[in-house]
Amino acid sequence: MVKKRGIYVVSTLLLVAVVIGLIYWVNSKDVAYGIEVEKDHFEQITVNDEFISSKFQYEETTIPSSFKKVAENEQLELYLEEETIAIAVKQKSNGYVWYSYDLQENVGEKEDSQEIKNYIQSGISLITYDKFTPNRKTALDNNVEKSYEILENGFKSTIDFTTLKIKFDLFVTVQGGDLLVHVPRESIDEYNPNLWKAGNNDISLSEMIVYPFFGSVREKEDGYIVVPDGSGAIIRLDEKPKYKGAYSAPVFGKDTGYENIGKLSEKKLSVKQLEKVSLPVYGVVHEVDKTGVLVIAESGDSYATYNYESKDSTTPFYQSYFSYNYRTTYAQFQSRVNEEQHVLGFQKDPNSFDLVQRYVFVDDSQANYVGIAKKYRQFLEKKDGLSKSVSTSFEKIPMKIDFITNEMRLGTLGLETIPTTTYKQSEEITKDLIDKGMDNLSITYKSYLDKYNSYRFDVLGKLGGKRDFQSAIEFFKENKISFQYYLDYAQSYYEKTKFTASKMNRQDFSVYNTSKNLLNFMNNPKYYQSFAENDLKQFNKYDIQSVALDGMGGNIFTHYDKGKIGSSTEGLEYSKQLLTYLQENNVQTSVYAPDAYLYKYIDKYYDAPIYSSELMVTDSTIPFVSLVLSGYKEMYSPYLNFSSNDRDEALKLIEFGIYPSYVLTGESTYYLKETASSNIYVSQMEHIGERMNESYDLINKALKETIGSEMINHMIIDKGIVKATYSNSVEIIINYNTIDYQLDGVEIKAKGFVIL
Numbered sequence: 001m002v003k004k005r006g007i008y009v010v011s012t013l014l015l016v017a018v019v020i021g022l023i024y025w026v027n028s029k030d031v032a033y034g035i036e037v038e039k040d041h042f043e044q045i046t047v048n049d050e051f052i053s054s055k056f057q058y059e060e061t062t063i064p065s066s067f068k069k070v071a072e073n074e075q076l077e078l079y080l081e082e083e084t085i086a087i088a089v090k091q092k093s094n095g096y097v098w099y100s101y102d103l104q105e106n107v108g109e110k111e112d113s114q115e116i117k118n119y120i121q122s123g124i125s126l127i128t129y130d131k132f133t134p135n136r137k138t139a140l141d142n143n144v145e146k147s148y149e150i151l152e153n154g155f156k157s158t159i160d161f162t163t164l165k166i167k168f169d170l171f172v173t174v175q176g177g178d179l180l181v182h183v184p185r186e187s188i189d190e191y192n193p194n195l196w197k198a199g200n201n202d203i204s205l206s207e208m209i210v211y212p213f214f215g216s217v218r219e220k221e222d223g224y225i226v227v228p229d230g231s232g233a234i235i236r237l238d239e240k241p242k243y244k245g246a247y248s249a250p251v252f253g254k255d256t257g258y259e260n261i262g263k264l265s266e267k268k269l270s271v272k273q274l275e276k277v278s279l280p281v282y283g284v285v286h287e288v289d290k291t292g293v294l295v296i297a298e299s300g301d302s303y304a305t306y307n308y309e310s311k312d313s314t315t316p317f318y319q320s321y322f323s324y325n326y327r328t329t330y331a332q333f334q335s336r337v338n339e340e341q342h343v344l345g346f347q348k349d350p351n352s353f354d355l356v357q358r359y360v361f362v363d364d365s366q367a368n369y370v371g372i373a374k375k376y377r378q379f380l381e382k383k384d385g386l387s388k389s390v391s392t393s394f395e396k397i398p399m400k401i402d403f404i405t406n407e408m409r410l411g412t413l414g415l416e417t418i419p420t421t422t423y424k425q426s427e428e429i430t431k432d433l434i435d436k437g438m439d440n441l442s443i444t445y446k447s448y449l450d451k452y453n454s455y456r457f458d459v460l461g462k463l464g465g466k467r468d469f470q471s472a473i474e475f476f477k478e479n480k481i482s483f484q485y486y487l488d489y490a491q492s493y494y495e496k497t498k499f500t501a502s503k504m505n506r507q508d509f510s511v512y513n514t515s516k517n518l519l520n521f522m523n524n525p526k527y528y529q530s531f532a533e534n535d536l537k538q539f540n541k542y543d544i545q546s547v548a549l550d551g552m553g554g555n556i557f558t559h560y561d562k563g564k565i566g567s568s569t570e571g572l573e574y575s576k577q578l579l580t581y582l583q584e585n586n587v588q589t590s591v592y593a594p595d596a597y598l599y600k601y602i603d604k605y606y607d608a609p610i611y612s613s614e615l616m617v618t619d620s621t622i623p624f625v626s627l628v629l630s631g632y633k634e635m636y637s638p639y640l641n642f643s644s645n646d647r648d649e650a651l652k653l654i655e656f657g658i659y660p661s662y663v664l665t666g667e668s669t670y671y672l673k674e675t676a677s678s679n680i681y682v683s684q685m686e687h688i689g690e691r692m693n694e695s696y697d698l699i700n701k702a703l704k705e706t707i708g709s710e711m712i713n714h715m716i717i718d719k720g721i722v723k724a725t726y727s728n729s730v731e732i733i734i735n736y737n738t739i740d741y742q743l744d745g746v747e748i749k750a751k752g753f754v755i756l
Helices: 002-026 114-121 369-384 423-435 465-478 525-542 568-584 596-601 624-629 646-656 685-706
Strands: 068-072 076-081 086-091 097-099 124-130 133-138 144-151 154-161 166-175 178-183 203-210 224-227 233-236 246-250 281-287 291-299 304-309 319-325 330-333 342-345 355-363 399-411 414-419 441-449 482-487 491-493 510-513 518-522 546-549 559-561 564-566 588-592 604-606 661-664 711-718 721-726 731-735 741-743 746-748 752-755
Touching: 068 154, 068 166, 076 154, 076 166, 086 355, 114 133, 124 166, 166 203, 178 203, 203 355, 224 304, 224 369, 281 319, 281 369, 291 319, 291 369, 355 369, 369 596, 369 624, 369 711, 399 423, 423 441, 423 465, 423 685, 465 482, 465 525, 525 568, 546 568, 568 588, 568 596, 588 596, 624 711, 646 685, 646 721, 646 731, 661 685, 685 731, 685 752, 731 746, 746 752
Parallel strands: 399 441, 399 661, 441 482, 482 546, 546 588, 588 604
Antiparallel strands: 068 076, 076 086, 086 097, 124 133, 124 203, 144 154, 154 166, 166 178, 178 355, 203 319, 224 233, 224 281, 246 304, 281 291, 291 355, 304 319, 330 342, 399 414, 491 518, 510 518, 559 564, 711 721, 721 731, 731 752, 741 746
16 A cells, blocks of 8 residues: 555656646757847828928028938938038928028037037937947047938938948938938948957947937927926026936836846845836927927837937026947946946947938928827828727726735745735625625736746636636636736846846846846846747636736847847847737737837837926926827726825826726735835725725716717916817816816816816
């Protein structure tokens, strides 16, 4: 009997070992790096494809004789100043002329150095590494040769920095009412034969800046710059800036592939993080409702950085522009035990992308931040096929609930799992929400799995097993509740895995998570689709038709892969490939904090920005992202559990047209301590249920009137007073102030709103 029992135990252990081995094998198949980057067919798209004469016409102005007309179509005239490569563009709809530097002012003023004068006037500038030191060069420096070829719709300039031994082609063309600036990657040539050879005084390309002073001015009484910071912000072009300073932020987040992250013990203090730039755009309005321009980093966006400098900071002008990164230094370590022993390393070849920057001119009612947002959406429709995926059949607004079902923490004996919400508990909590009138719900299960060191899909016995899971899913279906599973294919937590990417310095790709005080290890994006292929079998088994993907936004990076350099443009393509694969297999994809290139793939937008970074240089926060996607995608807020002022937060969601979102657990929040969800400090209904009910009722009262409608206008009426207008003619006026406000005979109560 004992012998048979022993044989049974051994057989069982062998079977378990085989199953674990199969799981490991399925998830450890190596994938060759390499994906074809979709070519940007920018010449096939025209945003302003129809000429409409403006109601307001500017007086005819004389364009200086140094500028020669090189192209004209029905909507635009293009002029070139050959010495500087500067341009002038005339909007024929209203007669306004835009210059790539301000001709109304004397650029040669005494207080400006020659280097600054050259920078202002030059159509293009380079940032180079002179050995290891960054330097700025312009097309007006000595030993720069420029040749021109006039094209049917513009010009081509071949620019040769002969001392630097760097040359490239610049194309500037007009297409309908759009201006296109293009630097083909194949034209960039660093032709120093001794570059990277020992003893050579290496000068290499780091960044390129095209027309950094386009639309720059000393002041415009009724003008402003639209800054893509977080939800969006504006900076007014006043005679005296609100605050002298600068702002710079990489589009889609920082490329951490070049960074060295120290040990966790070294990362004890952190400051408030700036909001992310998720849109590769900015806008310049010279006169509200008269003239403005939208600027899009169309190709090369993942290597673009948005830059703003206030008037009288380094130049006499307000400045807004993109710079494009071609090469960045990184630390190559000489010692495994002493990180101070390192030298600066360089990638041999510049980053591979075609630089394309598009200018879309606006006038009349479109010459404001609302019109600029709508123009960018029009661009996304034409380029990416952005389409609507909003429901119009709701009687109440939806609310999103993320249930943390299982977590992991470092215990005394290693990693240990912490059940935080059973399937039964999630069902009971959902029933309680329905009974309280919050019945239009979107539910997500978030489970940390130790076999992946991340959040992935599985049905866990300790949470109730298959029976309770299927019971909960059936309950959701019966009550018409949307359900999706939370997935994070982008990273692992606590420990690296065999899927962890390598940084440019060949170290494991770790990133410090400031909000959770832990290291995340970024997965090589080449594995994204293989993760989904493995999970798809389970999705089909349990009828999972929708997933919520985290870690995709702000997660485009350059990395090293077995002798190859994985570019951020390739990482972008791998992310697109993943979402395309899921959709082709009938799995809807909602995404947390998606960047603009993912918009066409998402069903719902989670963790939508409701604030800018509120920098000292900005004047107002605006719902720019909301204006782009309103009426096209349902947008949900970051978790409201931690709001310090529920009333103001609810008003902000009403203003932005964004639905509420919460994270809940069935067990005490205490169990989240020292886990990957340690930043969540209140998560039980008994503690936040009343707050949820009050906030939901307030938000629902306003936004139920706009379900399925598009926000077509937004106005800052006064300090703390804003108005949002929708396509169904509903207007909502919001008062953030602590006193009542009168507007055209209508009283808006303090900390309240009215619906017109």
